[in-house]
Amino acid sequence: MMTKLKIAVQKSGRLSEESLRLIKECGIKFNNGKGTLKAEASNFPIEFLFLRDDDIPGYVEDGVADLGIVGENVLVEKSKGLEINKRLGFSKCRLSLAIPKGEKYEGISYFEGKNIATSYPKLLGDYLSKQGINADIHEISGSVEIAPGIGLAEGICDIVSSGSTLFMNGLKEVDVIFNSEAVLVSSPDMDPAKKDILNKLIFRIDAVLNSKNNKYILLNAPNDKVEEIIGILPGMRSPTVLPLAQEGWSSLHSVINEDEFWERIEKLKEAGAEGILVVPIEKMIK
Ligand code: ATP
Numbered sequence: 001m002m003t004k005l006k007i008a009v010q011k012s013g014r015l016s017e018e019s020l021r022l023i024k025e026c027g028i029k030f031n032n033g034k035g036t037l038k039a040e041a042s043n044f045p046i047e048f049l050f051l052r053d054d055d056i057p058g059y060v061e062d063g064v065a066d067l068g069i070v071g072e073n074v075l076v077e078k079s080k081g082l083e084i085n086k087r088l089g090f091s092k093c094r095l096s097l098a099i100p101k102g103e104k105y106e107g108i109s110y111f112e113g114k115n116i117a118t119s120y121p122k123l124l125g126d127y128l129s130k131q132g133i134n135a136d137i138h139e140i141s142g143s144v145e146i147a148p149g150i151g152l153a154e155g156i157c158d159i160v161s162s163g164s165t166l167f168m169n170g171l172k173e174v175d176v177i178f179n180s181e182a183v184l185v186s187s188p189d190m191d192p193a194k195k196d197i198l199n200k201l202i203f204r205i206d207a208v209l210n211s212k213n214n215k216y217i218l219l220n221a222p223n224d225k226v227e228e229i230i231g232i233l234p235g236m237r238s239p240t241v242l243p244l245a246q247e248g249w250s251s252l253h254s255v256i257n258e259d260e261f262w263e264r265i266e267k268l269k270e271a272g273a274e275g276i277l278v279v280p281i282e283k284m285i286k
């Protein structure tokens with residue numbers, strides 16, 4: 001039988017859409033009808049299992065799935081021995097401590113002896129013990145933010161993205177204990193044939209992620225400025241320089257990182273670059 005990888009992805013929620021988009025951008029084709037538990041790719045040896053995110057680390061540990069896409073928060077909370085193969089850069093969020101708005105907060109010692117509600121007892125427990133704080137951790141599985149309002153706890157530790165849920169429940173964020181993003185995880189003991197497929201998948205994911213962080217840039221410059229401009233453009237190896245039909249001018253092509261994009265563009269203009277075009281890259285193999 002042909003070897004296949006089984007990948008666990010969230011069935012529906014904040015990870016699902018982007019997980020499947022990434023797989024599609026890797027050129028992997030599959031049909032997933034609504035409500036199905038499994039799907040198979042037609043052009044890559046991979047099978048999908050659609051699960052609740054909380055169950056993904058456990059299924060990968062037990063070998064039911066070979067790999068999974070899950071939030072790092074859930075991974076650290078649930079898993080013992082999984083390897084992070086790749087940080088995926090989506091579903092970014094933070095796990096924070098919050099207390100009632102009117103309370104005065106002067107530091108983590110606020111929580112000494114207090115009662116904190118959370119769905120992340122392990123992450124919170126580890127954090128508090130590192131800080132030398134003894135608190136009572138009250139594990140609840142959902143709607144953590146209402147716990148102080150109903151007198152269940154004096155503070156909470158929960159996922160925050162904008163802070164508006166906290167605000168609506170009369171709470172304020174006081175400390176970030178963990179920053180999370182989606183990660184690709186696998187069991188550390190995978191057989192060589194599967195490892196081989198995993199490496200092919202990671203190669204494709206890298207190409208997709210690199211392309212997102214980079215743009216292709218084209219510009220024109222008078223020949224006497226080309227050297228200075230090359231100094232500003234980074235490029236995978238070095239920029240491409242082509243003569244323009246107009247005497248004394250050149251066209252330069254290169255790749256530029258999203259993070260330093262605007263700063264470089266300004267420098268390029270100052271150095272005499274004209275007609276600057278910036279275009280997205282679909283795949284980038286380094
Ligand atoms: P499930 O039904 O699969 O158990 P869930 O309700 O537990 O889903 P979601 O709310 O879909 O989980 O969140 C899944 C993951 O997405 C979280 O564990 C976290 O890593 C990330 N996440 C949570 N909230 C946000 C947010 N506001 N913005 C971005 N990512 C988030």
Ligand code: ZN
Nearest residue numbers: 052053054055
């Ligand atoms: Zn969940």
